[in-house]
Amino acid sequence: MTRSDLVTLLADRFPQLTQRDTEFAVKTILDAMSDALARGHRIEIRGFGSFSISRRPPRMGRNPRSGEQVQIPEKLAPHFKPGKALRESVDANLPVKD
Structure with missing residues (x-):
């Protein structure tokens, strides 16, 4: 599964969220995880x-x-x-x- 597949799946599962909001949420979560690992957490x-x-x-x-x-x-x-x-x-x- 790619990032775009994940965004599409979440947007389909939660119709109250737009594709753009879902994409932003996925990007934010992955960025936060990357930053935490980069700091050694x-x-x-x-x-x-x-x-x-x-x-x-x-x-x-x-x-x-x-x-x-x-x-x-x-x-x-x-x-x-x-x-x-x-x-x-x-x-x-x-x-x-x-």
Whole structure:
């Protein structure tokens, strides 16, 4: 599902909101989540999951062309951990293998 799919779905589900209002609400929520993660905060949405920042330590890598060793700096990356309700609902909808 893309952002525009989400906006369309919400606008259809809540007819009192215009497409423009729905788009603004989705953008505001996603911006607030991005800002919180950028500041190092953790986001928890009950029944859905939590977002946090994971630290990737510095390491040595290789340049694939020359084979030369390269120092790769530390990185911070967003991490999503699904909640129990989300895991169970996804697991319940698994296709049956023949």
